[in-house]
Amino acid sequence: MADSQQDIALYVHWPFCLSLCPYCDFNSHVRDTIDQGAWREALLRELAHYAAQIPNRRLTSIFFGGGTPSLMPPETAAAIIKHAKSLFAADPDIEITLEANPTSAETLVLEAFAKAGINRLSLGIQALDDAALSALGRTHSKAEAQACITAAHALFERFSFDLIYARPGQTPEAWKAELTDAVAMSRGHLSAYQLTIEPGTPFFLAQARGALELPDEENGAQMFEITQQVLEDAGLPAYEISNHAAPGGESRHNLTYWRHDDYLGIGPGAHGRLQLDGTVHETRQHRAPEIWLDRCLSHGHATQRSTPLTGDLLVEEVTMMGLRLIAGIDGQAFKNRTGLSLGQAFDPNTIAQLTEAGFLETRPDHLVATAAGRQRLNAVIGQLLNS
Amino acid sequence: MTDLSHIRNFSIVAHIDHGKSTLADRLIQQCGGLTEREMSEQVLDNMELERERGITIKAQTVRLEYKAKDGKTYHLNLMDTPGHVDFSYEVSRSLAACEGALLVVDASQGVEAQTLANAYLAIDADLELVPVLNKVDLPAAEPERIRQQIEDVIGIDASEAVLMSAKTGLGIPEVLEALVTRLPHPEGDADAELQALLVDSWYDPYLGVVALVRVKHGVLKKGQKIRMMSTGHAYPVDRVGVFTPARTETGVLGPGEIGFITASIKTVSDCNVGDTITDDRQPAAEPLPGFKPSVPVVFSSLYPADTSEYEDLRAALERLHLNDASFEFEAESSAALGMGFRCGFLGLLHMEIIQQRLEREFDLEIIATAPSVVYHITLTDGSEIELHNPTDYPEVTRIAEIEEPWIKASIMVPDEYLGSVLQLCTERRGEQIDLTYVGGRAMAVYRLPLNEVVFDFYDRLKSISRGYASFDYELDEYRIGNLVKVDIMVNGDVVDALAMIVHRDQAEARGRHLCERLKDLVPRQLFKVALQAAIGGKVIARETVGAMRKDVTSKCYGGDITRKRKLLEKQKAGKKKMRQYGNVEIPQSAFIQALRMGDE
Numbered sequence: 001m002a003d004s005q006q007d008i009a010l011y012v013h014w015p016f017c018l019s020l021c022p023y024c025d026f027n028s029h030v031r032d033t034i035d036q037g038a039w040r041e042a043l044l045r046e047l048a049h050y051a052a053q054i055p056n057r058r059l060t061s062i063f064f065g066g067g068t069p070s071l072m073p074p075e076t077a078a079a080i081i082k083h084a085k086s087l088f089a090a091d092p093d094i095e096i097t098l099e100a101n102p103t104s105a106e107t108l109v110l111e112a113f114a115k116a117g118i119n120r121l122s123l124g125i126q127a128l129d130d131a132a133l134s135a136l137g138r139t140h141s142k143a144e145a146q147a148c149i150t151a152a153h154a155l156f157e158r159f160s161f162d163l164i165y166a167r168p169g170q171t172p173e174a175w176k177a178e179l180t181d182a183v184a185m186s187r188g189h190l191s192a193y194q195l196t197i198e199p200g201t202p203f204f205l206a207q208a209r210g211a212l213e214l215p216d217e218e219n220g221a222q223m224f225e226i227t228q229q230v231l232e233d234a235g236l237p238a239y240e241i242s243n244h245a246a247p248g249g250e251s252r253h254n255l256t257y258w259r260h261d262d263y264l265g266i267g268p269g270a271h272g273r274l275q276l277d278g279t280v281h282e283t284r285q286h287r288a289p290e291i292w293l294d295r296c297l298s299h300g301h302a303t304q305r306s307t308p309l310t311g312d313l314l315v316e317e318v319t320m321m322g323l324r325l326i327a328g329i330d331g332q333a334f335k336n337r338t339g340l341s342l343g344q345a346f347d348p349n350t351i352a353q354l355t356e357a358g359f360l361e362t363r364p365d366h367l368v369a370t371a372a373g374r375q376r377l378n379a380v381i382g383q384l385l386n387s
Numbered sequence: 388m389t390d391l392s393h394i395r396n397f398s399i400v401a402h403i404d405h406g407k408s409t410l411a412d413r414l415i416q417q418c419g420g421l422t423e424r425e426m427s428e429q430v431l432d433n434m435e436l437e438r439e440r441g442i443t444i445k446a447q448t449v450r451l452e453y454k455a456k457d458g459k460t461y462h463l464n465l466m467d468t469p470g471h472v473d474f475s476y477e478v479s480r481s482l483a484a485c486e487g488a489l490l491v492v493d494a495s496q497g498v499e500a501q502t503l504a505n506a507y508l509a510i511d512a513d514l515e516l517v518p519v520l521n522k523v524d525l526p527a528a529e530p531e532r533i534r535q536q537i538e539d540v541i542g543i544d545a546s547e548a549v550l551m552s553a554k555t556g557l558g559i560p561e562v563l564e565a566l567v568t569r570l571p572h573p574e575g576d577a578d579a580e581l582q583a584l585l586v587d588s589w590y591d592p593y594l595g596v597v598a599l600v601r602v603k604h605g606v607l608k609k610g611q612k613i614r615m616m617s618t619g620h621a622y623p624v625d626r627v628g629v630f631t632p633a634r635t636e637t638g639v640l641g642p643g644e645i646g647f648i649t650a651s652i653k654t655v656s657d658c659n660v661g662d663t664i665t666d667d668r669q670p671a672a673e674p675l676p677g678f679k680p681s682v683p684v685v686f687s688s689l690y691p692a693d694t695s696e697y698e699d700l701r702a703a704l705e706r707l708h709l710n711d712a713s714f715e716f717e718a719e720s721s722a723a724l725g726m727g728f729r730c731g732f733l734g735l736l737h738m739e740i741i742q743q744r745l746e747r748e749f750d751l752e753i754i755a756t757a758p759s760v761v762y763h764i765t766l767t768d769g770s771e772i773e774l775h776n777p778t779d780y781p782e783v784t785r786i787a788e789i790e791e792p793w794i795k796a797s798i799m800v801p802d803e804y805l806g807s808v809l810q811l812c813t814e815r816r817g818e819q820i821d822l823t824y825v826g827g828r829a830m831a832v833y834r835l836p837l838n839e840v841v842f843d844f845y846d847r848l849k850s851i852s853r854g855y856a857s858f859d860y861e862l863d864e865y866r867i868g869n870l871v872k873v874d875i876m877v878n879g880d881v882v883d884a885l886a887m888i889v890h891r892d893q894a895e896a897r898g899r900h901l902c903e904r905l906k907d908l909v910p911r912q913l914f915k916v917a918l919q920a921a922i923g924g925k926v927i928a929r930e931t932v933g934a935m936r937k938d939v940t941s942k943c944y945g946g947d948i949t950r951k952r953k954l955l956e957k958q959k960a961g962k963k964k965m966r967q968y969g970n971v972e973i974p975q976s977a978f979i980q981a982l983r984m985g986d987e
Contacts, residue, residue: 317948386959
């Protein structure tokens with residue numbers, strides 16, 4: 001494998017769900033019937049369309065996200081994996097992740113997905129409490145979640161699950177107990193997200209009406225700190241703000257995003273960041289499932305936007321994403337991506353001020369947020385990029 | 388030209404809400420000034436704001452044709468006047484154009500502070516007053532009691548007060564007949580040199596500057612060359628006419644008549660209200676007695692909430708100034724709020740109205756600093772300055788003494804709330820001059836420092852009396868006061884827009900109050916924020932906004948970085964409205980909120 005070969009990660013978006021969760025503002029849709037043959041064909045065509053523009057890449061990961069991609073026929077996943085491996089040079093260690101919901105029906109098809117080539121599972125457990133699951137609009141129970149995790153243990157060498165904390169009415173103590181429970185079921189990777197209320201969701205409206213009371217900043221901060229502590233003690237330290245893994249168990253695919261390396265996104269509403277003709281491009285596919293499908297079948301792709309990403313915008317993205325990593329931003333990688341050294345990109349006074357206040361680490365040719373800085377990253381980034 | 392004996396010039400004076408405008412409407416309707424179709428409620432209150440708030444801001448005039456019981460037709464010239472104390476200068480000039488006035492009193496509420504103030508203005512102007520009891524149709528009406536109250540409090544004969552209801556129309560014919568039989572007709576000599584009182588002027592987009600005049604002697608004609616006696620400037624008259632209320636050109640106005648002229652006058656400021664208009668070729672020897680010019684007593688700075696709207700604000704202020712020369716403005720800049728204007732107003736209501744007109748008619752979002760009064764400062768070198776803005780406060784060591792304006796306030800309030808009202812007056816450094824009781828109501832007369840009144844006195848008065856207290860004031864005198872400037876500091880930097888001048892005894896409480904309020908308004912930041920109140924560098928109050936504990940979005944979805952970038956863009960947009968104090972950024976909105984009046 002030549003070193004000159006550039007890496008590429010592939011994201012595949014499956015936009016369908018059985019029902020919508022009230023906190024979710026992802027590109028998710030409920031449909032009675034789906035023409036599975038057409039969808040498979042469309043995804044394969046869009047993949048080929050992009051692959052032709054970026055020849056000679058090494059494929060390091062594939063991620064099936066959604067929506068609920070575990071509702072996809074396993075043969076569709078198999079076809080995409082096979083096609084991708086034929087279009088790119090597949091890394092022998094390629095990581096292929098499927099997001100799945102832990103309902104009993106979906107648990108039954110996990111084996112078929114494993115056979116299709118999926119080697120990592122990411123389960124949307126979200127909570128280990130039936131009342132909380134129901135409040136989050138989830139259709140599975142704690143018992144189903146446990147059964148699914150047991151099945152995953154048998155089928156996949158690597159799996160992760162997501163939890164959502166700082167839910168309405170949740171206390172730091174309750175979260176600590178729940179998280180401790182979760183650690184016992186985990187295998188090398190866990191994601192813990194704080195519930196954020198996104199505009200346009202039912203939760204947003206409920207909050208606006210005063211019908212949804214979330215833990216305050218202090219309780220949110222405590223839960224964040226508990227998360228760091230409990231998971232670190234369990235041998236799953238954070239490697240990114242919300243992601244925790246045993247050493248070596250990090251998600252390769254997600255690291256691509258945070259390092260702002262190249263990734264290709266296909267499927268409705270999928271985003272990509274790709275070097276095309278030496279310039280980083282921002283790509284986005286059409287969001288509406290039916291329009292996306294029509295365009296792919298008639299034109300071979302449904303690209304809605306493919307624009308060069310340069311200057312300040314590129315610096316902003318690389319900074320926003322990179323500082324989320326515990327390892328922070330490497331000066332050389334930053335320069336390779338943006339053309340600027342860290343010294344050129346940031347105001348030294350701001351850096352000094354943030355460092356002195358304990359929000360940034362002092363490491364030569366690196367930009368790294370401290371634990372305190374990561375906990376307030378939006379404000380830190382605001383200072384860094386707006387000064 | 389109308390025969391003098393067939394003219395009656397009158398105003399209507401009343402407390403706010405006692406039905407002045409509704410009565411005016413009824414009179415116009417009864418005299419056929421407008422058809423049913425043309426009749427919209429309260430035709431004399433043109434401005435949207437006037438109609439909405441039920442108050443009259445600018446004086447208006449209308450000529451009514453009334454066929455009286457004696458078979459003759461009379462011209463009744465109605466000058467509508469503003470009811471509020473801030474506009475008393477407009478009231479007095481309207482009254483100067485009349486021989487009589489209807490004193491309208493609500494038959495259940497009785498005499499209120501503004502009834503009194505306006506009645507006294509009318510009596511001072513030698514007007515014949517006809518008391519009118521309105522709203523007699525309401526169950527709560529007590530016309531006999533109120534009649535007695537008018538005699539006791541105002542001291543005029545109310546035995547023949549007309550009972551009416553402007554709402555139902557009851558008693559309107561009696562009101563019209565009383566105007567003819569009880570008010571004197573104007574006097575004047577048509578053959579004498581022209582003397583016409585300039586009562587008001589405004590800018591009309593179609594006609595240019597329009598002047599409202601009352602002819603005392605002589606005749607004013609279209610084509611005539613007139614002279615403003617105060618400036619000596621001469622103008623040819625283009626139009627002469629009256630409002631019925633529709634604008635009607637008559638070509639001529641004789642003695643005793645009220646009407647308008649246009650005369651190629653460029654700006655409203657060329658028309659000095661109270662000036663005497665005469666004939667340029669045969670001028671009168673003496674001008675008529677004029678009015679005291681109105682002087683702004685309350686000052687506040689206005690800033691556009693969006694700094695890019697500064698020029699729009701300037702244009703809007705200039706437009707408003709065309710029609711209301713009584714407020715002043717000049718450009719200033721503030722570190723906290725950017726570029727804006729220091730404005731002078733006749734009073735608090737006037738200030739509020741200008742602000743609302745800016746927001747409503749010009750769609751501007753305005754930030755107003757706390758209202759302040761005019762201080763007279765004597766410096767140690769003996770020179771004197773007038774201080775309109777706390778920011779210009781000289782160094783303490785250079786100040787020999789400071790004088791502040793005091794007012795004489797009349798407050799009428801039902802007995803049960805008197806205790807709280809007296810307490811409020813005492814808290815605000817008030818000195819009682821008089822306290823009298825009239826039929827279940829008390830009238831308290833106090834001397835109060837105006838700077839205590841502009842703060843939030845009126846809001847407090849309303850709230851402690853459940854809206855029953857009425858209030859009126861006149862400027863009294865300047866007195867030496869133990870006054871200090873309190874600065875508000877954010878992380879050690881002074882926020883100019885929040886500086887205030889207060890009595891030494893209240894400095895600490897007011898400083899602490901503002902710091903506490905700011906504490907709730909300043910969002911938590913990466914760094915903690917110190918909020919301090921200080922007098923000349925000495926800190927008298929302090930609050931701290933703790934540093935933020937957590938601020939991070941946890942989700943990352945399908946590589947959609949664009950979504951994350953939006954957060955940054957939002958931060959950047961917000962940053963435009965931020966003000967930097969050391970290493971912290973304070974949103975302008977925090978200062979705006981802190982400046983909002985009406986505490987508690």
